Structures are given as structure tokens and as C-alpha cells.
Amino acid sequence: MTFIEISVYLSTIIIGLSLLLIFYRIISGPSTEDRIVGLDLLTSNAIAFIAVYSIQSGTTTFLDVGLILALIAFLGTVAFAFYLERRTRK
Amino acid sequence: MIEILSGVFLMLGSFFILLSAIGIIKMPDLFTRMSATTKASTLGIGLVLIGTSFFWGSVGIVVRSLAIIVFLLLTAPVAAHIIGRAAYFDKVPLWNKTHIDELKGKYDEDSHELK
Numbered sequence: 360m361t362f363i364e365i366s367v368y369l370s371t372i373i374i375g376l377s378l379l380l381i382f383y384r385i386i387s388g389p390s391t392e393d394r395i396v397g398l399d400l401l402t403s404n405a406i407a408f409i410a411v412y413s414i415q416s417g418t419t420t421f422l423d424v425g426l427i428l429a430l431i432a433f434l435g436t437v438a439f440a441f442y443l444e445r446r447t448r449k
Numbered sequence: 450m451i452e453i454l455s456g457v458f459l460m461l462g463s464f465f466i467l468l469s470a471i472g473i474i475k476m477p478d479l480f481t482r483m484s485a486t487t488k489a490s491t492l493g494i495g496l497v498l499i500g501t502s503f504f505w506g507s508v509g510i511v512v513r514s515l516a517i518i519v520f521l522l523l524t525a526p527v528a529a530h531i532i533g534r535a536a537y538f539d540k541v542p543l544w545n546k547t548h549i550d551e552l553k554g555k556y557d558e559d560s561h562e563l564k
Contacts, residue, residue, distance in 0.1 A: 373466065406494055444561065
């Protein structure tokens with residue numbers, strides 16, 4: 360086992376563990392904003408996971424998916440926050 | 450040699466991602482949680498993508514990774530600000546040890562404009 364294989368396995372495990380921790384916050388978050396922050400962080404972690412997985416599987420196509428995911432995460436967060444702010448405006 | 454460098458970057462980045470996940474669990478209120486997630490996760494993803502571009506080494510991958518990093522660096526503060534603003538108007542409770550709320554009374558409650 361080479362060093363890069365060990366580090367890819369380790370980072371897959373660590374990123375998966377942090378995905379689980381973020382899921383706990385999304386489920387138990389007291390307010391809607393907590394859940395939105397959790398979803399934003401979840402998408403960012405998915406980008407990192409995709410980058411690691413592209414090394415593990417040997418295909419570089421997945422990085423395009425990461426680029427699109429970054430765009431969509433930002434759009435979703437801004438849209439959620441816009442409607443939450445408009446709900447409290449009179 | 451390049452593979453060792455790439456592996457070190459990958460593990461460092463995933464460590465920072467784990468730190469941001471612990472931060473979103475352990476921090477006491479929404480605003481401190483946002484400070485943990487925005488900074489640590491941007492740094493972690495940047496390091497993981499730098500490690501990926503070291504591993505592949507071709508121009509296309511490096512440009513794609515740099516595009517993702519620059520886009521995250523541009524959008525993470527904007528998204529955090531806009532969620533924080535919505536949460537402040539939505540009366541999300543502050544931590545009970547927060548002493549100073551400098552925005553208190555400076556916003557118009559109905560139109561959400563600065564006085």
C-alpha cells in the first residue's frame with residue numbers, strides 16, 4: 360500500500376464522518392437557519408468528497424460535477440435566505 | 450515525491466473539514482456556528498483540491514480546481530452574510546453569554562433598512 364492510497368482511504372473516512380456529524384445538525388437544528396447552514400456545509404463537503412473520489416477511481420470527470428455543485432449550493436443558500444428574510448419583512 | 454505532497458495536502462484538508470463538522474455540532478448558537486463552518490470548511494476544501502491538482506498535474510485539472518477554490522472564496526462570505534442577516538431578522542436567539550449586540554435598534558423592524 361503506497362502513501363497516497365493510505366491518505367485517500369483516511370480522508371474518505373474522515374470526510375464521511377464529518378458528513379454524519381453535519382447530518383445530525385440538519386436533523387436536530389433548532390431553527391431553519393441552522394438547517395440551511397448545515398445544507399451549505401454538506402454540499403461543500405460533497406465537493407471535497409468528489410475530489411478525493413476522483414483520485415480513488417482514476418477518472419477526472421467528477422471535478423466538473425464539483426464545479427456545478429459549488430454553483431448550485433450558492434444559489435440554493437441565497438434563495439433560502441432571501442425568502443426567509445422576506446417572510447419577516449412587512 | 451509529488452504523491453507524498455498530494456497525500457499530505459489531502460489529509461490536512463480533511464482534518465480541517467472534520468474540524469468544521471465538530472464546530473457545527475459543538476458551537477452554542479447559529480452565529481458562532483457560521484463562523485466555524487465558513488472559514489474552516491473553505492480552507493479544508495481548498496487544501497483537498499490543491500492535493501487533487503498535485504496528484505493529476507495536468508493543466509485542465511489545475512484550472513478546474515482553481516476555479517472551484519476561487520468560486521468558494523468569493524461565495525462563502527456572501528452566503529454567510531446573507532444567512533446571518535436573515536437569521537438576525539428572524540430573531541434567532543443569541544448565545545446567553547453574548548454581551549454586545551451592536552445591531553440592536555439600528556435596523557427598521559418593518560422595512561429592514563438601516564436607520
